[in-house]
Amino acid sequence: MNANVRLAGRVLSQGLEPLVVLVVFTTLQRFGLAAPSPWWALTGLSLTGSLLHQPAVQRRLSGGDPAGRMWLRAALELGGIAVLLNVAGWALVFPLVCLLVLARYQRMAGSVVWRPVAGVSVVVVAGSELAAALGWTPMMLPGSQAHACAAVLTVICAAGGRELTWRVQAQERAEATLRRSEERFRTLVQSATDVIITTDADGRFTYLSPAIERVMGHAPLDLIGKTYTDLIHVDDRPPADALDAEVHTGAAAERRAEVRLRHADGSWHWHEVVVRNLLTDPAVEAIVFNHRDVTERREFQERLAHDATHDGLTGLINRTAFLDRLERAIDNARRTGGLTAVLFVDLNGFKQVNDAWGHEAGDGLLVGVSRVLQDRVLGSDVVGRLGGDEFGVVLTVIDDPDPAVAVAARIINGLREPIAVAGRTVKAGASIGVAVWDPDCVDADELIRRADLAMYRAKRRKVDAWEVYRPELDDAAGATPTRDELSRAVGNDELRLQYQPIVSIDSGDLVGVEALVRWHHPTLGRLAPAAFIPLAEDFGLIDAVGERVLRSACEQVRRWQRRAGLSRRISLTVNLSPRQLSQDTPVDSVLAALRETGFDPHDLILDVTEDALTPGESTVARLSELNARGIRIALDDFGTGHSSLHSLLNMPVDILKLDRCFVHALNGTPEGAAVAQAAIRLGQVLNLDIVAEGIETSGQAAELNLLGCPTGQGFHYAWPLDPEAFDALLTAVGHGPWPPAPHLVGTHLAD
Numbered sequence: 001m002n003a004n005v006r007l008a009g010r011v012l013s014q015g016l017e018p019l020v021v022l023v024v025f026t027t028l029q030r031f032g033l034a035a036p037s038p039w040w041a042l043t044g045l046s047l048t049g050s051l052l053h054q055p056a057v058q059r060r061l062s063g064g065d066p067a068g069r070m071w072l073r074a075a076l077e078l079g080g081i082a083v084l085l086n087v088a089g090w091a092l093v094f095p096l097v098c099l100l101v102l103a104r105y106q107r108m109a110g111s112v113v114w115r116p117v118a119g120v121s122v123v124v125v126a127g128s129e130l131a132a133a134l135g136w137t138p139m140m141l142p143g144s145q146a147h148a149c150a151a152v153l154t155v156i157c158a159a160g161g162r163e164l165t166w167r168v169q170a171q172e173r174a175e176a177t178l179r180r181s182e183e184r185f186r187t188l189v190q191s192a193t194d195v196i197i198t199t200d201a202d203g204r205f206t207y208l209s210p211a212i213e214r215v216m217g218h219a220p221l222d223l224i225g226k227t228y229t230d231l232i233h234v235d236d237r238p239p240a241d242a243l244d245a246e247v248h249t250g251a252a253a254e255r256r257a258e259v260r261l262r263h264a265d266g267s268w269h270w271h272e273v274v275v276r277n278l279l280t281d282p283a284v285e286a287i288v289f290n291h292r293d294v295t296e297r298r299e300f301q302e303r304l305a306h307d308a309t310h311d312g313l314t315g316l317i318n319r320t321a322f323l324d325r326l327e328r329a330i331d332n333a334r335r336t337g338g339l340t341a342v343l344f345v346d347l348n349g350f351k352q353v354n355d356a357w358g359h360e361a362g363d364g365l366l367v368g369v370s371r372v373l374q375d376r377v378l379g380s381d382v383v384g385r386l387g388g389d390e391f392g393v394v395l396t397v398i399d400d401p402d403p404a405v406a407v408a409a410r411i412i413n414g415l416r417e418p419i420a421v422a423g424r425t426v427k428a429g430a431s432i433g434v435a436v437w438d439p440d441c442v443d444a445d446e447l448i449r450r451a452d453l454a455m456y457r458a459k460r461r462k463v464d465a466w467e468v469y470r471p472e473l474d475d476a477a478g479a480t481p482t483r484d485e486l487s488r489a490v491g492n493d494e495l496r497l498q499y500q501p502i503v504s505i506d507s508g509d510l511v512g513v514e515a516l517v518r519w520h521h522p523t524l525g526r527l528a529p530a531a532f533i534p535l536a537e538d539f540g541l542i543d544a545v546g547e548r549v550l551r552s553a554c555e556q557v558r559r560w561q562r563r564a565g566l567s568r569r570i571s572l573t574v575n576l577s578p579r580q581l582s583q584d585t586p587v588d589s590v591l592a593a594l595r596e597t598g599f600d601p602h603d604l605i606l607d608v609t610e611d612a613l614t615p616g617e618s619t620v621a622r623l624s625e626l627n628a629r630g631i632r633i634a635l636d637d638f639g640t641g642h643s644s645l646h647s648l649l650n651m652p653v654d655i656l657k658l659d660r661c662f663v664h665a666l667n668g669t670p671e672g673a674a675v676a677q678a679a680i681r682l683g684q685v686l687n688l689d690i691v692a693e694g695i696e697t698s699g700q701a702a703e704l705n706l707l708g709c710p711t712g713q714g715f716h717y718a719w720p721l722d723p724e725a726f727d728a729l730l731t732a733v734g735h736g737p738w739p740p741a742p743h744l745v746g747t748h749l750a751d
Contacts, residue, residue: 048080067109070116077101078117082124089138091128092150095121095157102161111168118161125154195271198286201279203227203244206286215293217264228289233260233268247277247287258294270298304668307699311385313363314370318697319715320664322384322392326444329382329396333437341404341436343393344451345373345411348429348464350389353421361422368419369428376410387696387715392448401436401468408432408466415464429464431455436468456525481521481532483539490544494520497552498720501738502573502691502713505705508737510730512571512605513560514713515553516720517545529575537579546580547589554599556723560730561603573605573634581608582618587625601630605655609636620651627652634691638679648686656683658709660694666703677707684708 051057061076062068078101085091098121105113129150131137139146195216196209204227208220216231223230232240236259243257254276260268273291278284309321317325329340347369354362366389373383373391382394393411395404411432418425433455441447450469458467481489489495495517502512519527536542557572580586594601606626623633634655635648662676676692683690692704695714704712717738721729733739 067112070105070109070113071120074101074105074113074116074120078120078124082128086128086131086137089140091132091137091139092141092146092153094125094128095150095153098125099157099161099164103164106164106168110172111165114161114165118158125150194290194292197289197291198284199227199289200286201248203229203287216261216269231261233262236260243273243275247275258298261291269293269295301668304699304702307697307702308667310697312698314367314385316370316374316391317382317384319384319386319392320696322382322386322394323444323448325382325384326392326394326447329394330437330441330444330447332396334439339398339400339436341395341398341401341434342447342451343395343404343408343411343466344386344433344435344448344455345391345393346431346433346455346459347389347391348431348459350428353426353428357422357424361424361426364421365419365426365428368421369415369430372414372417372419373411376414377407381407388719392451398436401434404434404436405466405468408434412464412466431459431464432466433458434466434468481519481524481527481535483535483541485521486519486532486535486539486541487544489519489521490541490548494522495545495548496520496722497549497556498722499553499556499726500713500720501717501726502571502711503717503738505692505695505701505709505712508739510570510733510738511711512573513557513726514573514607515549515557515575517549533577537577542577542579543583543585543589546577546586547593550574550590550593551597554593554597554604557603558597558599560727563730569603571603571605571632572599573607575607575636578609581622587622590626590631591629602632604630605632605634607634607636607657624652627654637693648682648688653688655689655691658690658692660714663692663694663700663704663712663714664696666700668699668703673703673707676704676709680707680709 061073062070078098081097081101082091082094085094085097098117102113102117102121105117128137129147132139132146141149192209192211193215195212196207197205197212198207200206204225205223208218208223210220212218212220212223228240229237239257240259243255246255254274256272256274258270258272261271263269270293271291272294273289276288276290278286278288309317311318326340326342332338333340347365350362350365353365366385369391370383370385373393377383377393377395380396382392382396384392384394386392393407395407398404412430415428415430418427433451433453435441435447435450435454437447441450450473453473454467454469457473458465496519498516498518499513500516501510502514503509504511517529519532521527533542533545536545553572553574557570561570576586590604590606591601593599594604608623627633632654633652634657635653636657637659638656656679658676658679662679665672666676680690690709690711692709692712693714695701695704695712695716697716700714701712701716718729
């Protein structure tokens with residue numbers, strides 16, 4: 001019963017307009033304002049109009065398309081209305097009815113109904129006017145007035161109908177544009193690789209893009225209504241809650257964070273999350289999260305950071321990180337008034353192990369020694385590998401020097417125990433230098449120097465021992481060689497060369513060597529170039545030293561070239577001091593050495609410092625003449641001197657050698673790589689080769705490779721090697737890529 005009543009009410013409401021018209025015309029007839037007509041005619045026409053208004057009838061007539069068969073539907077409805085108006089004598093108001101019908105059909109089907117309704121209306125108006133003119137239908141107004149009113153109303157309604165259609169068309173275009181925009185946005189969101197999520201003000205998920213299933217393994221519908229709390233790692237919830245509070249502080253607030261989210265398989269992945277508060281945006285009314293999986297990037301950054309600060313063989317921190325930790329310990333000692341100490345540990349007999357059983361045994365020995373060192377210190381102390389067979393220990397907090405001596409003694413005793421290496425047991429001795437910080441020690445480098453000095457004093461005892469730094473050691477180390485001693489050294493073969501490989505960073509191929517001179521003084525021990533090259537310049541012996549070094553290096557590298565044959569081209573880099581360059585004879589002496597040794601000038605590279613490139617006609621002339629003979633000129637320690645772009649453009653420079661301080665600054669960040677990248681780019685623009693100096697870690701090598709640096713040298717590949725050690729390694733390598741450290745750390749290095 002109730003259902004029938006509701007159905008009847010719905011039918012009546014949908015066809016109410018024609019029934020209202022029936023009532024109106026019946027009333028008009030009662031008062032003589034409408035032409036008399038049979039009640040059944042008005043009733044039949046009204047009921048027919050009400051029937052045509054029913055949705056079911058409209059669907060049947062349209063064939064299911066709101067705009068379908070519009071000519072038929074318009075003709076039926078407008079024809080029925082025209083008959084009713086003509087019968088009542090009010091045909092002149094038919095244009096107004098057409099305008100109303102047009103508005104109703106446009107509401108249902110859009111602007112496409114304009115032509116069918118307009119066409120039917122014209123036909124019906126013309127027919128009505130003709131019928132009235134012939135007297136077939138009554139008119140409530142005199143003939144001329146009725147026709148005039150009908151004409152005016154027709155024009156007004158036609159204009160109104162056209163304006164209405166234009167507005168509907170504009171609305172349709174706007175809606176179509178909006179639909180295309182929504183579809184494009186929906187397609188972009190659904191196709192995006194990043195996950196897009198919206199939540200309400202309480203943090204419950206209201207939308208999750210399809211990418212979440214690919215990125216996190218969760219089906220979007222499974223998470224609707226849940227919160228991020230269900231996904232965030234417990235350790236990351238406090239910062240996530242703080243981020244959420246910040247986002248809620250204001251509209252359009254945007255924040256970024258990296259948190260761990262639980263994957264559907266139970267694993268935790270790092271995600272970079274960008275959050276924006278759009279609760280006040282009526283188009284969104286949500287908090288929008290955009291995040292991507294950055295687990296691989298985080299792991300790569302962590303590996304780079306670890307490689308930049310740790311030794312690849314032993315896992316200990318490297319020299320750079322060791323110095324940083326030592327600086328922190330010194331700062332803490334200054335602040336608290338306490339003490340700190342450093343132990344410089346140099347292995348004894350390491351070369352014999354390496355030579356007897358190979359590099360694998362040497363590597364195993366270094367790993368075993370690192371464990372011994374770690375076992376002999378406290379957890380707060382620091383153990384690092386400084387390079388080669390040298391280690392360092394920082395005792396971060398001590399009350400007096402005695403604990404440092406005790407640790408040195410424990411290390412000496414620990415190294416006397418056999419270490420299992422490659423199926424054998426070996427013993428590794430050590431010489432240890434101990435230096436305790438005091439307020440006169442300005443920085444970590446000075447403390448390391450003191451420990452190094454004490455270590456060399458301990459090494460002179462020829463047994464495993466330790467030595468504590470004392471000021472008298474500086475006096476002993478400060479002994480200055482005489483001119484006669486240096487002159488005798490040139491003739492007595494006390495000046496000996498070591499060679500450091502220069503390697504292609506990308507392929508690992510050996511491309512050259514740099515010759516480095518050391519003076520093996522009979523009483524003062526091994527002296528670095530800084531200890532005697534200035535003296536040679538002052539004593540006027542620099543030409544003799546330079547010629548000796550160049551001839552010996554050319555002869556040695558020529559032998560290696562003959563062994564390698566045409567399959568490997570090995571260049572030789574030799575340092576040319578500013579004093580040599582200022583003499584009148586450098587060109588003749590260099591060319592004479594090349595002729596006598598048969599060394600190809602194109603394989604020789606002369607290293608000059610920035611300070612040597614002082615603009616002057618003589619300097620430019622000498623370098624240009626050497627360059628014209630095929631000898632390449634390398635600018636050493638680029639970036640630390642005073643050369644300018646003008647110097648680079650006007651001097652015959654072929655190679656830029658990037659200083660080690662810029663290489664050490666590489667830490668996986670744009671800031672750390674800024675200077676190195678600029679120098680490399682400058683070399684590329686000027687068409688100069690680039691060689692990076694001081695590469696100590698695989699992380700630095702990888703970053704330099706990404707920056708486009710082609711070649712490099714440093715402890716990562718090898719320390720300076722004696723000719724015999726370099727010869728053995730060259731034989732082992734053959735034509736393959738040069739092996740990076742730690743495979744070279746067992747070779748005999750200069751002490």
